[in-house]
Amino acid sequence: MTDQSQQQQQQGDTKRCNLNIQLNNDIVWNKNLCVYDFSDTGRGVVALDDIEANEVLISVPTALLLHSRSLFSIQEFNAPSHTLQLINAKLDSKQRICLRLVVERCLKQRSKWYTYLLDVPASYQTISNYSDQDIQSLYYPPYIAEAVKLKNQLQDSFSRFTAIVDQVIATTANSNIDHDISKSDITNKESYEWAWGIIQTRTYYYSKNLGGGSNSSNSNNKDKDDCTVVPFADFFNHSCSVDTEASFNDKTGYYQVITKTPFAKDAQVFISYGKHSNFTLLSHYGFVVQDNPFEDISLIQSDAVTPNLYTPTTGDQVKTHEKKIKILETYGLGISGKFILCLDDALPVSWNYLSTLKVLFMSKQEINQEKEQNLFYYDQSISVENDRLVYTYLCNLVESLLKGFNHHYQSNRNRLKSEIQTIILSHINILTNCLHWLTKEMPNK
Ligand SMILES: C[S@@+](CC[C@H](N)C(=O)[O-])C[C@H]1O[C@@H](n2cnc3c(N)ncnc32)[C@H](O)[C@@H]1O
Secondary structure: OOHHHHHHHHHHHHHHOOOOOOOOOOOEEOOOEEEEEEOOOEEEEEEOOOEOOOOEEEEEEHHHOEEOOOOOOOHHHHOOOOHHHHHHOOOOHHHHHHHHHHHHHHHHHHOOOHHHHHHOOOOOOOHHHOOHHHHHOOOOHHHHHHHHHHHHHHHHHHHHHHHHHHHHHHOOOOOEEEOOEEHHHHOOHHHHHHHHHHHHHHOEEOOOOOOOOOOOOOOOOOOOOOEEEOOOHHHOOEOOOOOEEEEEEOOOOEEEEEEOOOEOOOOEOOEOOOOOOHHHHHHHHOOOOOOOOOOEEEOOHHHHOOHHHOOOOOHHHHHHHHHHHHHHHHOOOOOOOOOEEEOOOOOOEOHHHHHHHHHHOOOHHHHHOOOHHHHHHHOOOOOHHHHHHHHHHHHHHHHHHHHHHHHHHHHHOOOOOHHHHHHHHHHHHHHHHHHHHHHHHOOOO
C-alpha cells in the first residue's frame, strides 16, 4: 500500500469511527470494534479484526446504567425532598426512565450521560408513532389491535406523566426544577416520545431485580421493572442468525454483552434481540428483517377453531364433545391454545394445532375405539377420513387467509410502508407454502 492510500485508508477509518465511544474510561469496549454506518441496516458496529466466539463485546459499569432507579447526575436531585423525587415517587417504572432521560438531556454537559445522549437518534419511528392509517394498513386484526394498544400506551403514559408533574409542581413554591430545567421542559411531548423510543428500541433486559415492581404510590404488580439503558451497548444491530448473551455480571459489577458467534474482520457485528417474528420486531423495535426464519402467523382463535367445531347441538354430540375435550386435556391441549402457521417445510402447522383439530374431527366411533392413541402414542393418523376432514378444514382456512392478504397487498401496495409490505409478503409466502403442504398431505379420494 502506498503512503497516500494508507493515509486515505486511515482517514476513511477515522471517518467511519465517527462516534465518541469514550463516554467514560470505565466503559470497556472491545478494541476490535468500531461504530460504522451501514447502507442496509443503518448505523451499527463493525469488526476491525476477527472476533472470536465468547469474546466480550462491551462492558458497562453499574453507575452508567440508566434505569428506573438510577441516580440523577446532579446530587441534589436525589434528595428525598427534591421536586424530582416527589414526582418520581408517583410514576411507574417506564415513566421514571423517561423522567431520567428527559432530565439528563436537559442537563447537557452537566449530565454524566451527555456524550451518549448526543449520539442516540433524535426521533423514533415505531408503531407507537404510527398514524391511524398506517395502523389500519397492517390489515391483520391482531396486528391492528396490538398497534392500537402500543399507541395508546404511549399516549396514556404521557397524559398520566404530565398530570403527575402538574400536580406535584402545583404544591411546590418554584415551578422550575433547576435553573436549566423548567416544568415545560420535562412535560414536552416530543421529549417524552424520544425517551419512550429509547426505551422501546434500545434497552436491555436487566435480570438484576430492580425491586419487584414499583416503589411508587401507583405501583401494581403489572409494572414490570426489568429494563435498563446500557449506554453504547445499544449501537449493535440485530440479526436472526447470531447468538449473543447480555447480562449483569455480579462479580465484576459490569453489564456485559458477549458473543457466541464469531465475526470476520470487516463484518458487521450483530447481536440477537431475541427469536422474534417481523411483527414483533416492528412493534418493539420499529424494523423488520428480510427472510426472517422466525416469521409466523398466530391465528385468530375463532378462525383457528370455528365455533361449530365445539358447539354440539344434540345430546349425543354433547357427550362425544365432552370426551374430546377430556382427550385434549389429557395431552395438555385445548381449543384456546396458541395456534401458529410458520415456514417449517416439514410441519408448517403447529403440532398442537394440528393435533387439536384431529381430536375435534374424530367421529363418535373413533372416540369409542380410542383412536387418539394412534396420534399420541404412535405418531400416526387417527384415520384416513380424519386426515381428510382436518386437511380440508385447514385448506379452506388457509385459502381464505391467503385471499385476504393477497387482496390487501394488491390493492394497497403503493400505500404500504416498506416494513408492512415485508410482513404482508412473508405472510403470503407462509400461507402459500402451507397450502402446498396441505395439498401434499391430503389423502387421495
Ligand atoms: C439498539 S438500536 C441499534 C443501533 C442503531 N442502528 C443506531 O443507529 O443507534 C436498535 C435500532 O437499530 C435499528 N436496527 C437494528 N437492527 C436492524 C436491522 N437488522 N435492520 C434494520 N435496522 C435495524 C432499528 O432502527 C432499531 O430500532
